[in-house]
Amino acid sequence: MTxxxxxxxxxxxxxxTQLEELLEMSxxxxxxxxxxxxxxxxxxxxxxxxxxxxxxxxxxxxKAAMATRKVSTSPIISTVNIxxxxxxxxxxxxxxxxxxxxxSLGEMSDADIIRMYTQLNKLQxxxxxxx
Amino acid sequence: xxxxxxxxxxxxxxxxxQMSPADWKRIKIKARTYSKALTYLTADDIIQEALISLLxxxxxxxxxARSVIVVINAMHSEASNCREREQSGAxxxxxxxxxxxxxxxxxxxxxxxxxxxxxxxRIVESRGDxxxxxxxxxxxEELQDVVLVWSLGIRGKDAAIELGWEMNKYxxxxxxxxxxxxxx
Numbered sequence: 202m203t204x205x206x207x208x209x210x211x212x213x214x215x216x217x218t219q220l221e222e223l224l225e226m227s228x229x230x231x232x233x234x235x236x237x238x239x240x241x242x243x244x245x246x247x248x249x250x251x252x253x254x255x256x257x258x259x260x261x262x263x264k265a266a267m268a269t270r271k272v273s274t275s276p277i278i279s280t281v282n283i284x285x286x287x288x289x290x291x292x293x294x295x296x297x298x299x300x301x302x303x304x305s306l307g308e309m310s311d312a313d314i315i316r317m318y319t320q321l322n323k324l325q326x327x328x329x330x331x332x
Numbered sequence: 333x334x335x336x337x338x339x340x341x342x343x344x345x346x347x348x349x350q351m352s353p354a355d356w357k358r359i360k361i362k363a364r365t366y367s368k369a370l371t372y373l374t375a376d377d378i379i380q381e382a383l384i385s386l387l388x389x390x391x392x393x394x395x396x397a398r399s400v401i402v403v404i405n406a407m408h409s410e411a412s413n414c415r416e417r418e419q420s421g422a423x424x425x426x427x428x429x430x431x432x433x434x435x436x437x438x439x440x441x442x443x444x445x446x447x448x449x450x451x452x453x454r455i456v457e458s459r460g461d462x463x464x465x466x467x468x469x470x471x472x473e474e475l476q477d478v479v480l481v482w483s484l485g486i487r488g489k490d491a492a493i494e495l496g497w498e499m500n501k502y503x504x505x506x507x508x509x510x511x512x513x514x515x516x
Contacts, residue, residue, distance in 0.1 A: 208461030211483035212369060215465055218482040219513075220404060222506060223361060225488065228354035230507065237353035244356040247376075248348050251383035 283311050286318035293321060339393040344386050347399045355400035357514075362404050364516045366411040369464040373414050375516075381414075382406035415460055468512065474505045475512065 223231070232240075281289075287306060294301040299321070306314070339347060363375035373381070385391040385406055393402050462483050469475035481491040492502035 205461065208463060211462035212460065212465065214485040215462060215479065215483040216365070216369075216408065218485055218487045219365065220362065220401075222482075222487050223358045223510070224400070226506075226510070228352065231354045231357050231510075233507075234511075235353070235357055240353035240356045240360075244351060244353075244359075245349070247379055247383060248345065248387070251380050251387050252345075254380065255384055255388045 281315065281318060283314060286314050289318055290314065290321070337392075337395055339395055341387065341389050344389075344393050347393065348383065348386070348403070351399050351403075358400055359403055359407070361510060361514045363407055365465075365513045366407060368468065368513075368516050370411040370460055371414045373411060378407050378411050379403075381410040385410065468516070469509070472508075475509050478502075478505050478509050 290301060290306055293299045294306065301317075309317070359379060360375065363378045366378055367373060367375040371378070382391075382403055383406075386393055386402065391406050391409070462479075465479050465483075466476065469479055477495050478491070481487070481494050486494050489499060492499045495502065497505075
């Protein structure tokens with residue numbers, strides 16, 4: 202056994218022995234110098250905080266899933282003119298930062314043009330760019 | 333969902349709610365010990381992560397187990413797992429970074445500056461071996477002796493005999509060590 206492993210093994214034994222001693226000590230001895238009411242209230246607060254965090258994590262996961270679904274499946278409702286959208290994407294296809302096959306724009310349906318326009322426009326807004 | 337061997341989520345919450353003040357204090361003392369010896373998580377973080385794992389059902393609560401032991405075992409797992417992530421992860425959790433440049437340069441990457449608020453002493457303290465505990469009692473010979481026998485797995489009457497102490501002397505030292513660990 203290396204020195205490091207030996208010292209880690211000693212710590213594990215210390216933890217185990219400490220727990221056994223804490224369980225063996227009477228409640229009176231454990232509580233000495235503490236207010237039981239305060240301990241109970243703190244315990245309830247920790248349970249409430251943990252439940253809130255579980256709820257928060259669940260909501261965050263649900264929101265992320267909803268955002269993904271919105272981008273990929275929701276119908277695009279747009280007030281943009283289809284010709285303006287095609288022109289916008291045509292211009293974007295010439296922007297070196299964006300990869301759009303210009304030749305495919307002519308083959309895309311109006312709905313796909315509007316969807317791509319909306320996504321690209323949102324992406325540029327999110328990254329601080331502007332239309 | 334509950335079964336014959338484990339508690340349901342509502343049963344877990346009920347079991348936690350019914351825990352005695354003394355058991356909450358036992359939990360606090362253990363959390364502080366784990367925090368000092370194992371990880372950079374605070375004692376409150378360790379307790380909260382353990383409660384989250386139990387209340388969410390991620391961690392099974394054996395039906396016949398004593399509540400305080402289930403919670404302490406969960407805390408030990410959380411602290412140990414966190415320690416493993418700290419040691420083996422690509423990211424050093426002891427170091428916060430500050431982004432110096434808002435412009436991302438593909439060739440150069442993003443410039444960052446480490447902000448290390450964890451002192452070298454703290455890194456040595458929580459490296460996960462018995463020295464982390466020994467360092468806490470370096471000015472108290474009696475407590476050093478108690479740490480020594482506990483690290484050998486000897487406790488209670490056997491520990492008093494091993495140390496050549498009367499039982500009341502051992503109990504007084506045990507109480508002092510417990511208070512010290514509680515105050516961390």
